[in-house]
Amino acid sequence: MKRKRGWWTIGLGVGLIVLSGCMGWFDSTTTTTNVPISTTQPTTNAPTTATQGELNIWLNPGVDTVEINSVFVDSGADATFNSIPVAAIKIESTLDMTKTGIYQIVYRAEAYGQKCDIVRYVTVIDETPPLASLNPGIDTIVEGSVWVDTGIHVLDNSLGDVIVTTEGYVSCAVPGEYMIKYLSSDESGNVTETYRYITVLPVE
Template identity: 30%
Template sequence: MSRRCRIIVYSILIGIAAGVLALVIKLLFFSGLFVPTLELIGAEHIEINMNETYQDPGAQSTYRFMDNRAHIIVENQVDTQKLGTYQVIYRLDNADKKVIRQVTVSDTKAPDLRLKGEEEMTLFIGEDFTDPGYQAYDNCDGDISDQVKSTSTIDFNNSGTYEVRYEVKDSHGNVARARRVIRLLEDPLNTKLAYDHDMFDNTMFEWWFNKSQDHQRTTAAKSEDWLAAYSAYYQGPDEKVIYLTFDEGGNDITYIKEIADVLNENDVKATFFLTRNYIRNESAFVRELVDAGHVIGNHTWNHYDMTTLANAESIDAFVEELTQEEKTYLEVIGEPMPKLFRFPRGATSERALKLVHDLGYQTFFWSHAYYDYGSDVSKQEALDTLLDHYHNGAIYLLHPSNKGNFEAMSDFIAEMKRLGYRFDTLDHLK
């Protein structure tokens, strides 16, 4: 290679080396080796609502590849109690360098509007409505409860579902809304029954039946035809169907919740005849029963012998035994009670049946029961009697007060299903 060519090559190499060196020096310079860096963490512009706490994201700095944040001086001008745009300035005490963040304090937040009391209420026609009230608080204006406006769609003369709507606006135009649902219902206690029933015999008889033999349909205290005149039944149609019913008035010992779990696990629906006080005292459980598809029947308020009230002097008390329970059911469930009735202890009369019929109810006795009040009934004893006397359309009367019924229930259901039977609720028996 000639001397001239070598000079040209060397010149090119020297130029490349100089360029690389300049780039390295530049990178080192801007990486903080010679001059500290300073940059914001997070956005250059932040917006917050008035009276909210401002959490500053901060800034970062490096110098000679080391953390240089200790040399950052922060000038925070943000006043969250006043609307406006403020600056947060970050400076270095070891370099003439600064960065700025803009912080806007505004009010875009709606007031906090909260209802006192229940958001869904049940009222009866004739009752006074007292609004439980409300509370409104705004991040800028403070307590503005006195500025809440309410409007109502309630027609107090007609049953239905209505709303009370609430609205409040703060000084910067932010609006909050809420609503309360009001279910206005006919009051069952307004039910009156004109008494002209003296022509019906009021001789009390307690329900009895002949136990099924060889799984044949059975006979009982009154014939099906006699009962039909009063919309009363003791067995269902001659089909492979079983009706499980449970009477509960609030025993000290009860396995009703365990029985309900077994029914639900086996996808079996049953009918529960409950007293008014039980519905009131166990309202959450009663709602669970209804939600699961079980049916609640009327078993009276006080579990009286209803024949003692089946006369002109006591007719209002007779009616109230049913309507007090209806009203409690409405309050708990929010819808009318099914018109299914069972006399306490099965004690009735023709007159009492007629009175219940005139109140719009169907009455249900039973075609199989056994002495299951005692807590000492074993699983095997319960299972044996349940299986020995099943028949088409059987209505079983059972009490949850003994553990045997609970322990036998799953096996009984499985065997009935194996034999081709289905289970149903009494509201489907017409």
């Protein structure tokens, strides 16, 4: 597996398959691994304000559900003491944009011996399917010759493993139109379908 431009390029193994008397090459990949969840703290009805005596702190509105390996913009928190603005600083963060899960960012305000914390929950998701494209190949052949499946090139924003499976067959002994379907599935179950069309011409 090679890394390229912030994405993973799947290193496809090459194997030989015989399909109805026609030799073709197919590509295969490795299996996936489980993605850990950093925290299981619930986000339902999580408070957006907190109060301690005359000290009040609240979360600024923001986008707290983001795609894996994207950019999270922390909108922070604000606070007042007896209606006078005071600083609210980030004191802790478990956020990891490289793994799906629910993470915490903790903000604190302090004034006149009082302090008050509030937590922002950030959910990192992976709902983007892999990007797949056909590798160049010769897909129009003459009956009785050999067709070589050059496979596909796959990129995924998770930078994790992608499983590629194929469906379909090509008979080099029988003229006609054939289709090979490639299914690219990432660790989160997002799937992309890619199609290759092969033409076997009769001998003239």
